[in-house]
Amino acid sequence: MNASKYYLLAYDVALENLSTLYVYKVPEEQVGLARYLLNQERVPHTISKEPGTTGLKICTTDRSSLLESKLGYEYHAEEAKPSEKTLNRLISSAVRLRFLEEGWVSSVSKIYKPDPSKAKPLINNLALRYEHSVRLTVDDLSSGRKALFIDPTSKIEFTKTLDYISKVYPEQAKEISFIKIKGTPTSFYIVHNEEARESYKEVYSKVAEAISVYQGLKVSFPKNTREVVTATPKSLRLNNILRSKIPNLPLSEKRVVLPLPAEVLVPVGTLENVSLFGSTPSLVIPPEERVEKVKNIASELDLERLDFSGIRVKIGREKLLSITSRDFIEISYSNEELKKLWDWEPTFKNDPSRRRLLLIVKLKADIKTYSDKCLQATQKIYEGLKNRFPEVFNVQYTDVLVSLEDLDAIVSTYSGGYDEKYVVLLYDRDLDKHGNLVGRFELGFAQRGFYPHVIDLSTEDGYDSKIKFKLMNIIRDFAVRVNAVPSAPSPPPQLRGISVVGIDSTIVPLKRSHVYVGVAITLIKPDGSIDYDVKISRLAESDVDVLTSVIRDELRQNPRLLVIVNKSSLDSFLENLGSETLKDCILVSVTKTHSYSRLLAKYNDKFVNLSKTNLFVRLAPSYNGGVQISRYLANTTTYSRGSYEAGTIRPVLFNIAGSIDHDIILQYLQKLTYYAPISKSWLPSIPWPLHKSDKICKKINRILKAAGESSILVDIPQDVWRKL
DNA sequence: GGCTCATTGCCTAGTTGGCT
């Protein structure tokens, strides 16, 4: 494919007029009210803290008579030139006001039109899919061009309440556990509790009142209800409010149990709940359709000229923003180089001094049992591993289903005399819906000195193909742990002798709250070879704290580091670490979730996903204490078959800070993204060290959850942690 | 030091479905 041009789902923005800005100092408790009033009188605004001053300020493009008359605020004309960030927020506010004028409603991070005629019915009208729903952002490209990014989404909402559903769909109703109050985002988990059910007459009105205050909108419950549902709030904050306001509510696992009338409840519109009533519809939006939606919405809303008091913005919506060579770079690579990074075989050496056990175990689920296809699959996995590792591992297999009580017996039967013990846990996700069982097994085996590895058999269809891929992935994963990887991506000359570390964090549940634990994984040593070394950090109260302390620990051992963090911004790290750090060290953050645009190409007059992973769009750099942070949007994956375009690929955001040319760092990061020792069939979309630390964090999270209250005291041997 | 107001942005965590 020869794409002649690249496009963003965005329109050019021209700021035609901006008068003096006004600033109001606002007491904290009135910020929300003030915003509400400003929306009422159509005044674009943003809340920001200007450097060098103290005080919460609402910055507006015009004086607000409501703020002055109703709340008695005094205005100040702002003399300083607004920052680009403030400017972009004001423009974004103006755009959002136009949407609100047209009856759109703000949701968590999107804005949508709750108009049934703009929605498609789902599952026999039980739910609606609102298709007029978008995410909006204003930002600058590196050339200085300003863009309004518009990304279409859907919003799914159930329309029928639980009393109806339990009558018409009694079987499905039993399966629903995640619910919310209709017309609000307040959600609950169903918990059966007789005491709470009995108390409904006394506490109904109090519960409705407390939720109204929490939500800021009126919630009322019918006095006579035929069906009472008992549930705990998902929100910890709401839980605590209810607990203090209504004493004597029954408790379940530290959460209050409430009686709620079924008439006001709907299932939360998750895919899981929708799927109970039939197969879920496809929600993916391919590029052409996505572009059409953006164009339709833009024309319906008349975004061309946004004329608000004190600000006039012109949106060039006649055509999508096509990016010029000033705003992107293409980093090419040779096919041979890619093949070498991707398509390798492990180089296991038989080391008689290290006896390695590979134990294959099927988990015993409580009630249901495994399908024939799953059982066949386990047999194939055993044979595959046995044949693939004749010298390296002693592969053992237990044919019986293993329960948690059997662990000690299993361990004593199989594990004598080995230096390294690996266990592959086979299970069916459908028999362990919430993963509790897997976590407990991982914990149990890790405590007994095994490195646990999990395979889900639920998608087995009885054919060989999937097992083949799974086996290949397991083998490659083990190869990494025992340093049997033939080559790592060679760094560019400027980065020789630098170690690469991926860092992520996860939550540790505590009795009344939680703390964070960080994971640093060194994957590339200074000489360019693989070094699989997992380090678990001390605990800290926030993820930034824990990540910063992990970075500090790593730098103490080796200041020449390329640190990759899973965040969308580097600001908090630069502030904590200081710019001195960047003399030797390179800080990079990467994220898949952001509100920036998709990257599209045009082919045969149609918008399509990019077919290559070499495009990097430059956003305007940001600065923090004089340190330049380069920002790039990059397409890191492709649809493997050109004609198959189910959805629109989401680009990845890179932030780079450091004293080496950022384009060169980017080139190395790109290589690390192609370097995929885990799957032979698919490339990860983020650099491998970060990908790996993310996976290890998830595993640690499962283990600590399974350990429950005593999670901090988990007695897992150090060497197992290090190779987790 | 924690909590409060409201809102946005960015994150985690979980789901289904299609793919190799």
Next chain:
DNA sequence: AGCCAACTAGGCAATGAGCC
């Protein structure tokens, strides 16, 4: 096993100053 797409929800920081 992994990847992607898509959806849902809540948590927390940011935004500050005052109150207990």
